[in-house]
Amino acid sequence: MTHPPKVSICIPTYNGARYIREAVVSALQQEYPSFEIVIVDNCSTDGTEVLLSELLLQSDKIHFFKNETNIGLAGNFNKCLEHAQGEYIKYLCADDFLLPGCLEQMAAVLESHPTVSLVCSGRTNINESRPLGLRRYSSRTAVVSGYEAINRCLFGGNFIGEPTATMFRKSDARSEFRNDLPQLLDMDMWFRLLERGDLYSIASPLCAIRCHSAQITQENIKSGKIIDDNILIFDEFSKKAYLRVSFWPIIRHKWMMAYRVWVSRQYISKKKRWISLNDMGLEIFI
Numbered sequence: 001m002t003h004p005p006k007v008s009i010c011i012p013t014y015n016g017a018r019y020i021r022e023a024v025v026s027a028l029q030q031e032y033p034s035f036e037i038v039i040v041d042n043c044s045t046d047g048t049e050v051l052l053s054e055l056l057l058q059s060d061k062i063h064f065f066k067n068e069t070n071i072g073l074a075g076n077f078n079k080c081l082e083h084a085q086g087e088y089i090k091y092l093c094a095d096d097f098l099l100p101g102c103l104e105q106m107a108a109v110l111e112s113h114p115t116v117s118l119v120c121s122g123r124t125n126i127n128e129s130r131p132l133g134l135r136r137y138s139s140r141t142a143v144v145s146g147y148e149a150i151n152r153c154l155f156g157g158n159f160i161g162e163p164t165a166t167m168f169r170k171s172d173a174r175s176e177f178r179n180d181l182p183q184l185l186d187m188d189m190w191f192r193l194l195e196r197g198d199l200y201s202i203a204s205p206l207c208a209i210r211c212h213s214a215q216i217t218q219e220n221i222k223s224g225k226i227i228d229d230n231i232l233i234f235d236e237f238s239k240k241a242y243l244r245v246s247f248w249p250i251i252r253h254k255w256m257m258a259y260r261v262w263v264s265r266q267y268i269s270k271k272k273r274w275i276s277l278n279d280m281g282l283e284i285f286i
Contacts, residue, residue, distance in 0.1 A: 003034075004085040004086065004087075005034050005035050005036040005061075005085060005086045006032075006034035006035065006086055006087055006088060006107060007032065007034065007035040007036075007086045007087070007088045007089075007090055007103055007107055007167075008035070008036050008037075008038050008080075008084035008085060008086030008088070008089055008090065008170070009027045009030075009035055009036065009037045009038065009090045009091075009092050009098075009103075010038045010040070010077075010080035010081070010083075010084055010089060010090065010091050010092065011023060011024065011027070011037065011038065011039045011040070011080070011091075011092050011093070011094055012040050012042065012073075012076040012077050012079070012080050012091075012093070012094070013039060013040070013041055013042065013044065013048060013076075013094035014041070014042040014043070014044055014070070014073075014076065015044045015045060015046040015048065016044065016046075016048055016094030016095060017044070017046040017047050017048045017051045018046075018095070019094060019095040019096075019210060020039075020048060020051070020052065020094040020095075021051060021052070021055065022097050023092055023093070023094050023095070023096060023097050023098075024037060024039070024052065024055055024062065025055075025097075026092075026097035026098040026099075027092060027098055028055075028059055028061065028062075029098075029100070030098060030100070030101075030102060030103045030104070031100070031101070031103075031104060032103035032104045032107060035061065035086065035090075035103055036061050036062075036063060036084075036085060036086060037059075037061050037062045037063065038063050038065070038080055038083045038084050039052065039062065039063070039064045039065065040065045040066075040067065040076055040079045040080050040083065041064070041065070041066040041067065042067050042070050042071060042072075042073075042075075042076040043066070043067055043068075043069060043070040049064070049066065052064065063083065065079070065083055067079065072179060073182060073185065074176070074177040074178055074179045074181070074182075074185050075179065077091070077163075077177040077185065078176045078177050081170065081173060081176070084170060086170065087169060087170060087171075088106075088107055088110055088167055088168070088169060088170070089167065089168055089169070089170050089173065090102075090103060090106065090166075090167045091163035091164060091166065092163075092164050092207075093162065093163055093164050093209075095210045095212065096162070096164040096207060096208060096209050096210055097207065097208050097210075098164070098206065098207050098208075099124075099205060099206050099207055099208065101206065102121070102206040102207055105121070105202060105206060106119045106121065106167040106202070106206065107167065109167075109200045109202070110167065110168075110169060113143065113198070113200055115143075115197050115198050116143065116197055116198045116199070116200040117146065117168060117169070117172045117193045117194060117196045117197025117198065117199075118146075118149075118160070118166060118167075118168050118172075118190055118193045118194055118197070118198075118199050118200070119166060119167045119168065119199075119200045119202065120137055120160045120161050120165050120166050120199065120200070120201055120202065121136070121161070121165050121166075121201075121202040121203075121204065121205065121206035121207065122134055122135065122136035122165075122202065122203055122204050122205035122206065123135055123136070123161055123162065123164065123165045123205055123206070123207050123208065123209045124205045124207075124208045124209070125208075125209050125210075125211055126208050126209070126210055126211070127210070127211050127212065128212065132211060134205055135161065135209075136159075136161075136201070136203055136205070137149075137159045137160055137161070137199070137201040138159075138201050138203060139203055140201075140203055141201060141202050141203045141204075142200075142201055143198050143199070143200050143201075144198060144199040144200075144201060145198055145199075146193075146194030146195060146196070146197055146198050146199055147194070147195075147242040147243070149190075149194050149198075149199040150191050150194050150195070150237065150240075150242075150243070151243050151244055153187065153190070153191075154191075154233070154234060154237050154238065154243070158184070158186075158187045158190075160187070160190050160199065161209075162186065162209050163186050164207045164209060165206070165207055165209070166186075166190070168193055172193055172196055172197070173189070173193065174192070174196075175192060177189055180232070181229045181232065181233070182225045182229065183225050183226040183229045184226070184229035184230065184233055185229075187233065188233055191233075191237055
């Protein structure tokens, strides 16, 4: 009888042919003994499936699925969860890649820390030609209270990181990624996981996050969707009884939101800028 893999590396993709081979190869090169690679193609039109055909023949660890219709970003993330057989979920965005030892280090944390519901690591940001710098939750590897991590990220930004920088137990994901959050669906999921347990932050970088003009994040900045997501998440989680709400974190959050509106100013209408800033009492920045 074949035992299910311990870790499912989930790669949701849409028109990711340019980088996905590098992502899959980085997954196959992990030395952790028990994992599968679940690739869910959301109706790509750039030859992603053809490009992956050689790799599919080379390894039985890879399981490829293609949606009949495009079900959106959140839908594709959820479809990955549906197909995953592993106890631990490790997302890998199709334009990112894993560094050596990523699975081994993250899975070891979940094995040895039953109170931890989310693991994150440092990540190296890269562009087409060079590293852009290191980002991480903390300069020290540490266990952090889930409520404390939510408090910090809600008022200060997503220090936890992108899906590629995390791992969690499938059993802890009691709800799906939300379709109404086109940009911050990951941070919302991290918060809900952290309401169930602690965060374990690994200081060293275990993955690389690629920044490029074609990624969805850039589209969401231009459209102002990232602003809408921030307002929605803040309205929901700032009312939680476990949060420590004080003057300066609120001021910092408002300034951060004003900056995001300013960054998107040439792409969004004056009406949208007014609605976003007026809701936070920041209409002087319109």
